[in-house]
Amino acid sequence: MSIKPGIRYGIISFGILFYLSILGLPLPRTLGGFGTLALGLFWAVLVLISLVTMRETDQRRYTTIEAVTGGLLISAIAGFGMALVVGLFGRLIADGVQVNTVFAQVLPEWVGTFTGQTKQEVQAGVSATTALLRFALLMTSAGFLGAIVSRGLTHSSRERWHDWINSPFMYWLVIAMPFVFYVWYFALARGILGATNTSISGLVLACLFVTAVLVALRRVRDKRRRLVFGIAFVVMLILLPQIGDQFQNTVLNKIAIFSVVGIGLNIVLGYAGMLHLGYIAFFAVGAYAYGLLASPDSYFVINFMGGDGITFWQGLLVAAIVGALMGIIFGVPILRTRGDYLAIVTLGFGQITFLLLLNLREFTGGPGGVLDIPPPTLFGVDLGSAESILYLAMIMLAVVAFMTLRLNDSRIGRSWRAMKEDEDVAATMGINLSTTKLVAFAIGAAFAAVAGVLYATRQVNIFPDNFALKQSIDILSLVIIGGLGSIEGVVLGAVAFAGLPEILREAENYRIVAFGALLVAMMILRPQGLLPPLEHEEDIDVSDRRQDAWLQIFDAEEDDQDSAETGATGTD
Amino acid sequence: MAESMSDNGKNKVEREIVLRMTDVCTYYGAIRALNKINIEIRKGEMVCLLGGNASGKSTTLKTILGYAPPREGTIEFLGTRTEKMQTKEIVGLGVSLVPENRRLFGRMSVLENLKMGAFLRNDDEIEADMEHLFTLFPRVKERLHQTAGTLSGGEQQMVAMSRALMARPKLLLMDEPSMGLAPIFVQTVFDIIQTISNEGTTIFMVEQNANMALSIADKGYVLQTGEIVLSGSAEALRTNPQMKKAYLGDV
Numbered sequence: 001m002s003i004k005p006g007i008r009y010g011i012i013s014f015g016i017l018f019y020l021s022i023l024g025l026p027l028p029r030t031l032g033g034f035g036t037l038a039l040g041l042f043w044a045v046l047v048l049i050s051l052v053t054m055r056e057t058d059q060r061r062y063t064t065i066e067a068v069t070g071g072l073l074i075s076a077i078a079g080f081g082m083a084l085v086v087g088l089f090g091r092l093i094a095d096g097v098q099v100n101t102v103f104a105q106v107l108p109e110w111v112g113t114f115t116g117q118t119k120q121e122v123q124a125g126v127s128a129t130t131a132l133l134r135f136a137l138l139m140t141s142a143g144f145l146g147a148i149v150s151r152g153l154t155h156s157s158r159e160r161w162h163d164w165i166n167s168p169f170m171y172w173l174v175i176a177m178p179f180v181f182y183v184w185y186f187a188l189a190r191g192i193l194g195a196t197n198t199s200i201s202g203l204v205l206a207c208l209f210v211t212a213v214l215v216a217l218r219r220v221r222d223k224r225r226r227l228v229f230g231i232a233f234v235v236m237l238i239l240l241p242q243i244g245d246q247f248q249n250t251v252l253n254k255i256a257i258f259s260v261v262g263i264g265l266n267i268v269l270g271y272a273g274m275l276h277l278g279y280i281a282f283f284a285v286g287a288y289a290y291g292l293l294a295s296p297d298s299y300f301v302i303n304f305m306g307g308d309g310i311t312f313w314q315g316l317l318v319a320a321i322v323g324a325l326m327g328i329i330f331g332v333p334i335l336r337t338r339g340d341y342l343a344i345v346t347l348g349f350g351q352i353t354f355l356l357l358l359n360l361r362e363f364t365g366g367p368g369g370v371l372d373i374p375p376p377t378l379f380g381v382d383l384g385s386a387e388s389i390l391y392l393a394m395i396m397l398a399v400v401a402f403m404t405l406r407l408n409d410s411r412i413g414r415s416w417r418a419m420k421e422d423e424d425v426a427a428t429m430g431i432n433l434s435t436t437k438l439v440a441f442a443i444g445a446a447f448a449a450v451a452g453v454l455y456a457t458r459q460v461n462i463f464p465d466n467f468a469l470k471q472s473i474d475i476l477s478l479v480i481i482g483g484l485g486s487i488e489g490v491v492l493g494a495v496a497f498a499g500l501p502e503i504l505r506e507a508e509n510y511r512i513v514a515f516g517a518l519l520v521a522m523m524i525l526r527p528q529g530l531l532p533p534l535e536h537e538e539d540i541d542v543s544d545r546r547q548d549a550w551l552q553i554f555d556a557e558e559d560d561q562d563s564a565e566t567g568a569t570g571t572d
Numbered sequence: 573m574a575e576s577m578s579d580n581g582k583n584k585v586e587r588e589i590v591l592r593m594t595d596v597c598t599y600y601g602a603i604r605a606l607n608k609i610n611i612e613i614r615k616g617e618m619v620c621l622l623g624g625n626a627s628g629k630s631t632t633l634k635t636i637l638g639y640a641p642p643r644e645g646t647i648e649f650l651g652t653r654t655e656k657m658q659t660k661e662i663v664g665l666g667v668s669l670v671p672e673n674r675r676l677f678g679r680m681s682v683l684e685n686l687k688m689g690a691f692l693r694n695d696d697e698i699e700a701d702m703e704h705l706f707t708l709f710p711r712v713k714e715r716l717h718q719t720a721g722t723l724s725g726g727e728q729q730m731v732a733m734s735r736a737l738m739a740r741p742k743l744l745l746m747d748e749p750s751m752g753l754a755p756i757f758v759q760t761v762f763d764i765i766q767t768i769s770n771e772g773t774t775i776f777m778v779e780q781n782a783n784m785a786l787s788i789a790d791k792g793y794v795l796q797t798g799e800i801v802l803s804g805s806a807e808a809l810r811t812n813p814q815m816k817k818a819y820l821g822d823v
Binding site: 411414415417418421422424425426427428429430431432433 | 637639659663664671677679680684689692735739
C-alpha cells in the first residue's frame, strides 16, 4: 500500500518546503502566472522524486491507483500543511507577535507571497482563508499531475529505460550535444542570435559544452571514433577561450584550476582511499610559495632576493617540490591512522596551515594577504589575461590528467586501489603501505600546489580566506559529486562547484542551501557520483554471468560429467 | 600438552623444513590467543590446521604473516627468523595468503587482481605463470576483464587462489577455503588444492571442514583454545577416536 509511505513522504516534502521558505527562498508565486506554473512544476518534481524514492524503498512497481493516491497524499499533506503554517504565522503577526525574532525571514511579506496580500493587509489580520485554500488546492493538483507523470516513470521497467539509453538515437544525440552547445555558445557570443548581455547565458552554454564533452567521451567506446571525436573536442577546447568574454574565461579558468586540485585530491581519496579534509593546505602552500617568492612586496623578496622575485615557471617547479614535501611531512604522522581518525587529523592540518597563514603576519602578510603577484610571462609576453590563464590552466589540466591516467594503470596506481579496498590484504601482496601512502600524498599535494601557483597569479592578490576550511570542503564535495576515482567526474564536479555559483550569482545567498540539497540528493540517489569510474564489464554479456555457484549444477552436465557426480555425493 | 602421534604418512624421506614454529605464544592485549604452538611444515607437504571457532586457527596464520606478532617463541621460514619481521618482508620471503572469505580487490578487474598477486615479482615469467593458472582455472580466464566483485563466490575463490599463486609462493597459506561456498563447489575447490599441492607447492591450510581437509592433507594439527591438542599424519588423525568424536562425526 502506498498510504503509509505517502503520509511519510508528505511530511518530508512539507518539511523541505517549509525549510526552504523560512530560509527566505522567494516563492515564484510573486512573479504572477508564470511563477505559479514554476511553483507547480517544482512541486510536481518533488512529488515525482518522492514517488521514485518510495518505489525504490518498496522494491516494487506501483499501480496507477497507488501512485496517484500516493502523489495526492504527499501533495495534500504538504500543501495543506504549508497553508496551515502560513495561516498560523499570519495570525501571529496580526496579533503583534514578533515571529521574526525566531524565524528571521518570516515577515508580513513572507505571508503575503502565499496569500497574495499586501504587508498592511497581513498586519491588519485580514482573513486569507480563501487564498490559502486556493494555494493548498494548487499544490495538490500539481502533485496530482506529478503523480500521473511519475506513474509513467515508475511503471516503465528498468530494461526499457536501459534500452532507451543504449539506443543509437541516444548515442548520436550524446555525441551531437557538445557540437550543439559549442555552436550555440559561439553564435550567442558573436551576437548572431541578437541577444545582448550574454555573459551569464554564454557561461551556461560553455559549462554545458564542457559537461557534454565529458559525457560524450564516456559514451564513445569505439577506439577509432574516440580518437576522431577526441581530436574534434580538443580543437574545440583550444578555440574555446577565443569565443568567450573576459568574465566567461575567468570562470572557465577557475573551473580548470579546481579540476587540477580535484584530480590531486582524487589520487589521495579516490585512488588511495584516504579522506583528507585539510587538502586545501597544499593548494595554499603552492599559492603562497609562488606569491611570497614573486610578489615585490613580500618579506622574502625584499630581504633575501634583492627585490627580484622568481618567475611563474620557476614558481611551478618550487611549488611542486614544496607541495610534495609538505604532502610527505603531513603524511608521516598520519600513516598509522585510518578512517575517521585520519579525517580528523587532516582537518587539523588544514586548520594549522590556515592559522599559520593568518598569524605569521611578518612573513605571510597575515589577513592582508600577498599582493601584486606577477602574471606569467613567456618571452616577454604578458600572460596575465583571463584568456591566457585559461590556456595555461587547460594545459596544466591536460598534463595532470594524462599523468593520473598513466599512474592509475601503473604498479603504484594498482597498489593505491588495492590499499583502498583492503589494507590488510594489500599488505599480504607485499605492498609497502607507508611508502604507497606517502607517494599518494606527495603526488596529490604536488598537483594541488601547482594549481595553487596558477590560482595565485590569476587572483593577483591572495588572502588566507581563499584557503579556509570551506574551500577544503568544496573541493572534497566536487570530487565526491563528480565521482570518486574518475577524472571526468572531477572536471564535472569542478564545473558544478566553480561554474554554478557564478551562474547562480543572483541567488548567491541560497547557493549553500542548494548545494546542501544537491549533496544530500546525490548521496541518496547516486552515491557513486555523477560520472563514476567505468567498470571493467563492457565486454561481458550480462546473460553470461552466472550469479552463483549452485547455478552451475545446471551447466555441470555439459561442462564436466565427473564434477557433477562428485558434487552430488559431496552434498550428501 | 600436545599429544603427538606416530608419523606414518607418506613423508618418510626427510625433506627441507619450510616453516617451523617453536613454542609460539601470541597475545591480543592480555588475552592469550596461542599457547606454545609447535608446527613444522616440510617442503611439498600439505598440512592442515583444524579446530573449532575461536580456537586460534586464523591467529596462527596472522602470526606467521606478522599481523599478530608472537610475544614468545620463534618462527623460522626457510632458515630465516621471521617472528619480528613486518608483513611485507615476510611476504617478500615467499609466503602467500588466500584470505578467509576471499577478500578480492572487488572493484579491480580479475586481471588486476592477478597482477597484484605478482606485485613483488619482477621476472619475465609472469605471463607464462598466468597462462599456466588458466589451465587450472579456465573460469578465471573467461572472467579476466570483469570486475572481481561481481563474480560468484566460487569464482572469487578461484581468483583468490590464482592471486596467491601468482606470487610463486614457497608456502601457500589458505584460510578456510571452503567457507561460504556451495557444497558442490567445495569439492571442486579441494580438487584444485590437491592439484596445486601435487605440482609441488607447500600448503598450510586452516579449515573447519575437517573431513574434507584430512582427505587431501598429508599432516594435520588440531587446535583447541590456542593449544595444539592433536597432531600427526592425516591418516592417523582420521582414525583417531577422539578426533572422530569431536570433529568428524560418525563417518
